[in-house]
Amino acid sequence: MMGDMLLELVVTGVANGGWCVARHEGRVVFVRHALPGEHVRARITEETAHFLRADAVEILTASPDRVTPPCPYAGPGRCGGCDWQHATPEAQRRLKAAVVAEQLQRLAGITRDVVVEEVPGSPGGLGWRTRVQFAVDRDGRPGLRRHRSHEIERIDRCLIAHPAVEEIGVEDQTWRGAAMVEAVAASGGDRAVIVTPQPHRRAPVAGPSTLDADASVLLDEGRRGTRALRGRASLTERVGERDFRVTASGFWQVHPGAAAALLAAVLDFAQAKPGEWALDLYCGAGLFAAGLAEAVGADGAVLGVESDAPAVQDARRNLRDLPQGRIERGRVEEALDRFEIERADLVVADPPRAGLGRAVVDRIAALRASRIVYVSCDPATLARDVKWLGDHGYTLTDLRAFDAFPMTHHVECVALLTG
Secondary structure: OOOOOEEEEEOOEEEOOOEEEEEEOOEEEEEEOOOOOOEEEEEEEEEOOOEEEEEEEEEEEOOOOEOOOOOOOOOOOOEOOOOOOOEOHHHHHHHHHHHHHHHHHHHHOOOOOOOEEEOOOOHHHOOOEOEEEEEEOOOOOEEEEEOOOOOEEEOOOOOOEOHHHHHHOHHHOOOOOEEEEEEEEOOOOOEEEEEEEOOOOOOOOOOOOOOOOOOEEEEEOHHHOEEEEEOOOEEEEEEOOEEEEEEOOOOOOOOOOHHHHHHHHHHHHHOOOOOOEEEEEOOOOOHHHHHHHHHHOOOOEEEEEEOOHHHHHHHHHHOOOOOOEEEEEOOHHHHHHHOOOOOOOEEEEOOOOOOOHHHHHHHHHOOOOOEEEEEEOOHHHHHHHHHHHHHOOOEEEEEEEEEOOOOOOOOEEEEEEEO
């Protein structure tokens, strides 16, 4: 084992997951805190039979894209929440575009120029994250986990957190008995703190007066759901002229501009027409289902499928003024069979990071929809599923990518497949 050995490396490219790539004695080295073209001194942090992982601890020759990280907690061995604070926002988007293009080429055999678009609402890549989950140490002090570690980096401020999240004051509070504390600032103005207690313990929530008095306080009770101890258990998210009620602990895009940008991209690719029959798979709180229902009109129909029970309740409430939209609970492949769905004009799918998978790809392809709009937060599983859909005769017709997570390696893609 190389342990903490230092190596001088020439960084040649970028890899998925916030890593750059170098080589040492024929083995690939995945390096954090570096940029392509740099000559660095790196400390080995992990060794496997096939590759090494390392942190660049000294920059011998810097890239012109390198900047001083704005956050004092960013860097080797520190907070793991951000991957690219040492690069300009423009360079970050180029790196993400290179990753998406490489994954499509390697996994799907598709050569495509990719541009990652800036999403409004994150000036300089900071102040955008509307949901921040803090880990809590044994003394009840909140912080953020270090990269690939359970160790907690104590912080007094998170620079990528939205100002409304910072105003809640979680970092100023002691949370004895809590395992995690999540601060949420919804676009509709609601704010909440969600406390996850340590196993077999109930976390106290009363504390210093610095905690925002207007924020709801909720206790995550695991399988029993989330209970409001103060305020409401749901938040209002606003997209255009429509309000969405979302369970406070439920899924919603964390960038304030992401929901509107993704909805616009989905509807543009979908080109849903009045009277059409559309599916919204993994529909969450109903963002895309609502847009599709408005597009297909009273003579059309939209079926949303979601496995999470609170999200199903949210989606049904959010589409209650759109009778042509129906929401059902279930796993996608099971629900499509249960409701005997054999055909669709249009399919929108927004699966979790694991992607669709072979079984769901096969089931969707059997619907013989003319358009499939695939929303993905992982370029690797997107490329894999695009390849499998290609085996069924679908072609990647268009692709847009969005920088919905500045300073991190994450990127949102919207793909149009036609067949």
